[in-house]
Amino acid sequence: MKKTPITIAATLVAATIVTACATGGAPSAANVEKLADSMVKSAFRAEGIATTDRVTAIDETLKECNAADAAGKPLDPAVAKRLEAANLKTVKWPSDGKFLGDWKAGEKLAQSGRGMTWTDKSTKTADNGGNCYNCHQIAKEEISFGTIGPSLYNYGKMRGVSDPNSAAAKPIVEYTWGKIWNAKAYNACSNMPRAGHAGILDEQQIRNIVALLLDPQSPVNK
Numbered sequence: 001m002k003k004t005p006i007t008i009a010a011t012l013v014a015a016t017i018v019t020a021c022a023t024g025g026a027p028s029a030a031n032v033e034k035l036a037d038s039m040v041k042s043a044f045r046a047e048g049i050a051t052t053d054r055v056t057a058i059d060e061t062l063k064e065c066n067a068a069d070a071a072g073k074p075l076d077p078a079v080a081k082r083l084e085a086a087n088l089k090t091v092k093w094p095s096d097g098k099f100l101g102d103w104k105a106g107e108k109l110a111q112s113g114r115g116m117t118w119t120d121k122s123t124k125t126a127d128n129g130g131n132c133y134n135c136h137q138i139a140k141e142e143i144s145f146g147t148i149g150p151s152l153y154n155y156g157k158m159r160g161v162s163d164p165n166s167a168a169a170k171p172i173v174e175y176t177w178g179k180i181w182n183a184k185a186y187n188a189c190s191n192m193p194r195a196g197h198a199g200i201l202d203e204q205q206i207r208n209i210v211a212l213l214l215d216p217q218s219p220v221n222k
């Protein structure tokens with residue numbers, strides 16, 4: 001029989017069950033993990049620009065969070081701290097020191113969920129959207145939004161940002177940039193995609209989205 005990924009996975013299932021029966025107990029955690037890993041790998045195939053490294057090349061942060069999830073326990077606080085620090089180090093701060101771009105362009109990006117699927121031809125960040133409304137309420141005018149993340153309506157106003165260029169606003173401006181660049185820098189097991197870190201959005205796109213959240217002229221802060 002030709003060894004496709006599915007038959008390899010099936011062989012592994014059989015081997016795990018045989019071992020479990022022979023030892024008279026449940027399969028070991030290591031075996032179950034190996035099995036789950038091979039099933040995940042065999043269930044995905046590369047198609048167009050969507051390659052399987054998304055499933056196979058997971059970093060330490062995802063590994064630790066997945067393991068904690070599988071164990072049904074929150075991540076150890078010391079591990080979480082270490083991972084957050086490592087993720088914070090990956091944040092690229094704006095090369096020209098300008099954190100805010102054009103909120104109108106930011107709104108378009110926040111609305112767009114395009115990019116990175118197998119039907120897309122381009123791998124350029126410029127052709128991707130931020131997909132923010134899929135998880136967040138943002139401007140009040142848009143009534144279609146997801147609720148996985150907290151509402152970002154009045155994001156800047158609620159945090160007292162009346163002049164994003166002021167020294168007083170600096171911590172919140174930097175946090176907002178960092179959060180969008182790499183959400184796990186502040187919450188190791190965040191469900192929010194790491195837009196800058198994962199190469200979904202580029203610097204200028206993040207500037208525009210930061211403006212959407214923090215520009216006093218943005219509908220978000222009206």
Ligand code: HEC
Nearest residue numbers: 130131132134135148149150179187190191192193195209
């Ligand atoms: C898959 C869902 C998802 C997507 C997509 C998503 N987020 Fe989030 N976001 C979350 C979740 C969940 C939280 C809260 C937990 C946390 O802090 O990580 C969050 C938190 C945030 C926060 C911090 C809020 C605070 O009060 O500190 C900001 C800012 C934010 N998101 C902005 C964005 C922007 C901008 C986008 C689009 C580029 C985006 N998010 C896309 C799920 C998402």
